[in-house]
Amino acid sequence: MLTFTFSWTEYWLFMLALILISVVLTALCGSVPRAPEPHDDDT
Structure with a gap:
């Protein structure tokens, strides 16, 4: 379950x-x- 929470955090980031x-x-x-x-290239 912890990995699922971390995945969601990374997804939102x-x-x-x-x-x-x-x-x-x-x-x-x-x-x-x-x-x-x-820039004045015409001059």
Whole structure:
């Protein structure tokens, strides 16, 4: 029974990690609409 509890804990931790990664990736993609650093290559 103890192993079952540990499995559930690991499962929830894994799910939380996936959600956090998804949120971070979405935030990064949203904060960078076009270019990370504007450079004047035309000059």
